Amino acid sequence: MNNFFKIISCTIIIIFFNSCAYEPVLKKQNYNFSINFVELNGDQKVISLITNNLNRLNNQNGTKYDVYLNVNQERKILSKDSKGDPSKFELVISVLFKVKNNNKIIIDKKIVRRDSYNNIVDKFDLENFENILFKNLSDNIAESIISHIANISE
Numbered sequence: 001m002n003n004f005f006k007i008i009s010c011t012i013i014i015i016f017f018n019s020c021a022y023e024p025v026l027k028k029q030n031y032n033f034s035i036n037f038v039e040l041n042g043d044q045k046v047i048s049l050i051t052n053n054l055n056r057l058n059n060q061n062g063t064k065y066d067v068y069l070n071v072n073q074e075r076k077i078l079s080k081d082s083k084g085d086p087s088k089f090e091l092v093i094s095v096l097f098k099v100k101n102n103n104k105i106i107i108d109k110k111i112v113r114r115d116s117y118n119n120i121v122d123k124f125d126l127e128n129f130e131n132i133l134f135k136n137l138s139d140n141i142a143e144s145i146i147s148h149i150a151n152i153s154e
Helices: 002-019 044-055 123-153
Strands: 033-042 063-080 086-101 104-118
Touching (some): 044 123, 086 123
Antiparallel strands (some): 063 086, 086 104
């Protein structure tokens, strides 16, 4: 009897997980638009990360959008220890982006992403950690831009 319940429960779990057809929206590779970067201003490191993410999904047969990016990044000191050395930082990346189609502005938005983190004594590790934060925040911003454009092109 105990074996019977194990077999039934395993079967139900397998059926449940196999019948779930969940697909992340932003993982869709067949977007029906292409992006032409017209103007890129600001922090080149962040711009490079964002444009690399956006360039991978260009569809030459789809609607062509002109994109203007103005990127600012700021590293703030949130708190200091008793000696006056920084103990906590905040990394803020703000992107003002415009999307045009046929010289008509379709989207004009500002995206701000931020993350706070503790200071690391080893400056090499701190720089590596900040590079990871830059990449993660830039990926998040690129996904947000893709989502905005995908919503208007549907």
